[in-house]
Amino acid sequence: METVLKEKDAADWVYRGEGAANLVLAYTGSSQPFIGKVMRIQKAPINGSQRARSPTAFSKYEYLLWGDIGNLVSSSDRDTAAQTFVQRVMSPLLGSKHVDAGKLILVSKEFLELAEKNVSSQRPSWRVNAGKIDTQRDYVLILSDHSIFPNGSLEGEPCISVEIKPKCGFLPFSRFITHCNAVKRCMTRFRMHQALKLHQEEISEFSDYDPLDLFSGSKDRILKAIKDLFSTPQNNFRVFLNGSLIFGALGGSAENTDVIVGEAFEDALKSVILADDGLCTSSLLQLVTDTLYKSGVLDRLLEVQKLDSLDIEGAIHAYYDVISEPCVVCGQLNEDEELHRFASLHSLPLDQSLKIVKNFLIAATAKDCSLMISFRPREGEDWGSSNNTICLESTGQFFDYKVYFIDLDLKPMKKMEEYYELDKKIVSLYRKIEKGKVGDISNAKFYESMVEK
């Protein structure tokens, strides 16, 4: 008989974290199938919050788009479709070794209501105001808890787990980027978006992190990126020890790392990293770098991100053809030269327009997912030849490691219009800053870092 989680089960699930779309709870009970698992629950936006509710069914155009992928569109609900998308699309692209599509299980409304109540005090208040657990859903997703090792960690075997949200790791190369947006070819979306986030007071300081370092393929630059993520973690970097957060912010954005936070983190690492006093943090950052380099996951992720080869400035035209509506973007153009450029996109056969939109959406998922890199120290034997073992050279310590992608959600096709608008907003603010026309962004660090890059 199919398991259904009921009200009485809610007490076993504790808050682990959340993003814009989902709330994640970790299991603390003793029921065998759930040990070592987390539960990912869809949220519903609260009235007045900007975020649109993720649709529960596919639009007819999404049927067109994903129709050729197994039972993706025949799935009766979006939860099943989302899981199928991870299994059939993202996992083959990123490597099944690094992806857990999870298992859907039934839950009662009472379970969801009580779970919501139990965790509400631990959620960041702005997330509470923006959304709550969607208690209308019948299913939740059960996933392996990537912040611990399977079968639980044995006594004395801690697990340290680092979560990174890398964002887009390349500069767009599309010929459809308009002349006035040429800055996109030399400045990353992440760094330009920082300016908008600061302007909108979503962050209080600019990040030091540059995704181009992380995705550079050079060990030195990957290490630089990891160090920058450590100094300015925002929502891009977190660390867990045995499933408990020891660095960064749960469910939101963390402030820059100060001495007190740095010292507390160094102390917390002492139980796992056997480095000299004061060197545990730098050893961990090196270990993360070496593991990312060795695993090759960043190269694979970058390839998938690059499926967005036309940029939103090209893909948006294909989108309007797919939905059989007049192109709003071309409708606003008055220069013949530009209209002519996009005419080539509008004359493509439908299957090619579909392919463009599909690849764009797959890339969007790859630009928004996160990585969890987990380590468990190995005592005794030299396991250096094993595929999933890595040696921290500075200490001679060996670790088992695993690397998983999380949050590989299918993006709704309707979001194409939002992507186009947000892109315009990000670039136009950045251009104004360049011209010195935005007075409230006076963060000297920003100008310095922009000039340096």
Ligand SMILES: O=P(O)(O)O[C@@H]1[C@@H](OP(=O)(O)O)[C@H](OP(=O)(O)O)[C@H](O)[C@H](OP(=O)(O)O)[C@H]1OP(=O)(O)O
């Ligand atoms: O547009 P972006 O780059 O800001 O990405 C959004 C993320 O913002 P970020 O800049 O990473 O803080 C955003 O993350 P936060 O809510 O800011 O933590 C979501 O991941 C959002 O995806 P979805 O709406 O949940 O499907 C993300 O939306 P998508 O663009 O991936 O659809």
Ligand SMILES: Nc1ncnc2c1ncn2[C@@H]1O[C@H](COP(=O)(O)OP(=O)(O)OP(=O)(O)O)[C@@H](O)[C@H]1O
């Ligand atoms: N399988 C997992 N194991 C351990 N922790 C997890 C797992 N999945 C998610 N988490 C934790 O829960 C948090 C929220 O999960 P997730 O990123 O899937 O939410 P989301 O709402 O889809 O995010 P976004 O805002 O990017 O759309 C993550 O940042 C991570 O800390």
Ligand SMILES: [Zn+2]
């Ligand atoms: Zn057009």
